[in-house]
Ligand SMILES: NC(=O)C1=CN([C@@H]2O[C@H](COP(=O)(O)OP(=O)(O)OC[C@H]3O[C@@H](n4cnc5c(N)ncnc54)[C@H](OP(=O)(O)O)[C@@H]3O)[C@@H](O)[C@H]2O)C=CC1
């Protein structure tokens with residue numbers, strides 16, 4: 531099966547590599563085109579633009595940073611929309627909000643002139659949103675959890691590829707439900723990371739061993755893979771990015787907007803978002819999201835927000 535892949539960041543690179551390892555023919559594109567070379571060494575071919583990839587492949591997957599990137603790759607010059615059409619499927623696995631997924635799927639009205647912007651469906655293509663739970667390592671190991679919604683026929687056609695990328699796929703119904711589920715999950719995760727950071731600080735300040743706290747947590751009712759994986763690295767001050775902090779803050783922001791739309795009060799998540807924003811303002815955005823611990827500790831850093 532020939533699959534296109536747009537976006538070779540931390541996740542996209544691992545996912546495209548997995549597809550190649552499982553015998554898929556993969557045509558890749560990345561904004562910074564040099565990043566395609568590693569995949570070429572594994573057997574991929576390169577498309578010069580998103581449109582060129584879609585022209586070549588029946589199915590094209592995208593894994594991009596945020597709503598603005600997801601929209602740009604579809605609607606800008608040389609974008610997906612120029613070549614999507616009958617018999618072609620587009621699968622966006624980026625974490626975005628429901629409104630972004632809807633815009634990619636269906637025509638929408640833009641600007642004061644009320645211009646109608648055509649989208650994938652109007653061009654005759656099929657669209658599935660399929661954000662994922664799981665980070666760099668699960669992406670490398672094909673152990674993601676896929677939260678899909680949209681065109682059920684395209685979803686069914688993609689199941690073999692989803693089975694390579696993940697350990698479980700959920701089909702959640704209409705477009706937007708995948709994005710919403712992903713944002714709820716990541717909102718909980720962001721609050722948990724802040725809570726862990728506060729706990730580690732408190733243990734330290736009151737004379738307990740933070741490592742012993744991790745050992746205690748791991749044996750009790752709130753044991754979880756995230757605390758187990760990230761906790762020891764946080765105590766070492768090691769924040770090699772698996773899930774960049776800037777993306778976690780984007781997800782908190784989008785989840786809080788979803789809370790606004792649904793009149794759900796989320797003071798815990800709002801507070802967690804403030805700490806992630808602070809971390810970005812201190813230049814920690816490109817580090818792993820666990821670097822929020824540095825803010826809770828009262829330290830800072832330098833680099834790109
Ligand atoms: N890392 C993780 O653990 C997880 C991440 N996610 C989500 O997956 C998505 C990708 O994450 P991740 O791989 O970590 O992110 P990275 O920051 O590593 O990669 C982002 C990708 O988006 C591309 N990109 C950014 N802006 C644009 C643009 N304007 N036009 C075209 N391409 C653009 C980048 O291209 P370039 O190389 O040129 O910068 C790169 O390929 C995000 O939505 C994230 O929230 C979901 C689950 C886990």
Ligand SMILES: O=CCCC(=O)O
Pocket residue numbers: 625662663664665716773
């Ligand atoms: O969006 C990123 C999720 C990271 C994870 O699920 O471990």
